[in-house]
Amino acid sequence: MTRARPGRVLRTLLLVLLGVVAAVLLVAAIALPPLARSRTREALAGMKDARGEFQDVNVSLFPLRYTITRLKISRRDALLKDPTLYAERLTVTLRWTPLLRGVFAGNLDGERVKAVFEEPRPGPDTPLPSLSELVPVRAVLERVQLRDSEVLYAWVRKEGWPMLWAHGIEATLENLGSRPGLVEGPMVLAARGKIARKGTVWFAVTADPLAERLTFAGSAGAQDFDPSQLNAYLSPKTDVTLTPGSYSMKMSFRCDAGKLTGTIDPQLVGSEVQSDGDVGSALKAFFGKIVLANAGPTEGTRPSGAIAIRDDLTDPKLQLAPRLEKVIENGFVLGLQEALKRQYSGKLEASSKPEPTPLKAKK
Structure with missing residues (x-):
C-alpha cells in the first residue's frame, strides 16, 4: 500500500480550499446584488422627510464596490418639482486593508449629479449634523469626484421664483475623516463650473x-x-x-x-x-x-x-x-x-x- 506524499496531500487540500472559497464567492456574487437592492429600497423608504427611487444597484467584492444608478431623492416639503438630489451614477469603492482594521476608507465617484436648493424659510439657520452624527463609524473619504454635475438654487420666497443655475461642474474633495486622528493634513476641496x-x-x-x-x-x-x-x-x-x-x-x-x-x-x-x-x-x-x-x-x-x-x-x-x-x-x-x-x-x-x-x- 502506497503512502500519499505530503506535497500531494497539501496540494489537494489547497485545491479543495480554493474550490470552497470560489464556491462561496460565486454564491456571494449571485446573492449580493438582490440583497443590496433590497437594502437600498429599505433605506430609501425609511427616510422621514424625503422619498427616493433608483434604477439599479450593483455590488462586487473584489474590488469592494457599490454602484447605484439614476438615484432620485425628493424632499416631501419641496416646492419645486425637480428631485432634491439626482445622480446618474454614484460609485463607492472601499479598501479591504483599512476595513479589516475597523475603518471604512475609500472613494466616491459621481456622474451627472444634480442638487436643487430652495431658499430657506425666514429665521435662524438650521444646524447641520456634525461629522460624527452624519457618519457614525470611523471613516475616511480619501477622494470624492463629481463630473458634469449641476446645482440649482431657487429663491422660492421671492416673486417669480428666480433661479441660479450652475452646470458643467467638476469637483473634488480629498482627505476627509469622520474622527480626529484618521487622516494627516487638511481636507482639500475644489470645484469649477459655469453659471447660467x-x-x-x-x-x-x-x-x-x-x-x-x-x-x-x-x-x-x-x-x-x-x-x-x-x-x-x-x-x-x-x-x-x-x-x-x-x-x-x-x-x-x-x-x-x-x-x-x-x-x-x-x-x-x-x-x-x-x-x-x-x-x-x-x-x-x-x-x-x-x-x-x-x-x-x-x-x-x-x-x-x-x-x-x-x-x-x-x-x-x-x-x-x-x-x-x-x-x-x-x-x-x-x-x-x-x-x-x-x-x-x-x-x-x-x-x-x-x-x-x-x-x-x-x-
Missing part, C-alpha cells in the same frame, strides 16, 4: 473640519460673468436693470481660529446700471448696503483696486460648510457692488479708510 448662460466660477479650499473654531484658507473667482443675468433676481419694485457686460473677480482668504482676512480684486467691463428712478436706492434694495450715487470707495480699497476684507467667525457654534459658502458668496457680491460703483462714478480710487471692510459672513 455666461461665466465661470471656481474655488479651491483647504480646511480643518474638526477644528474647534473655523480654520480654512483658499481662493475663489469668477471669470466673464454677465451681470445682466442677475436681472431676474432684481425685484420689479426696484425698477433697475443691469445691461450685458463681463464681470471677473479674484478672491483670496484665510481664517485662523475664526479670524478671517483676505482680499477681493473685482473687474467689470461693459455693464451699466439703468433705472427710471434713483439708481442708488434701487440697488441698495437688492444688494443691501450699496449706494451708488454718493458713496465713495469701499473701506479697505487699495490704490490697485483690491479690497481688503475681514470678519470675526470665532463663535464655536459656526459651522464650516455654510460659513465657507457665505464667505465666497459675499465676496462675489461685494466685488460686484464695488465694480458697479466704479463703473457708475467712472473712476477707481483708494479708500481714505485703510481698515479692511467687514465681509458679514456670519449670517
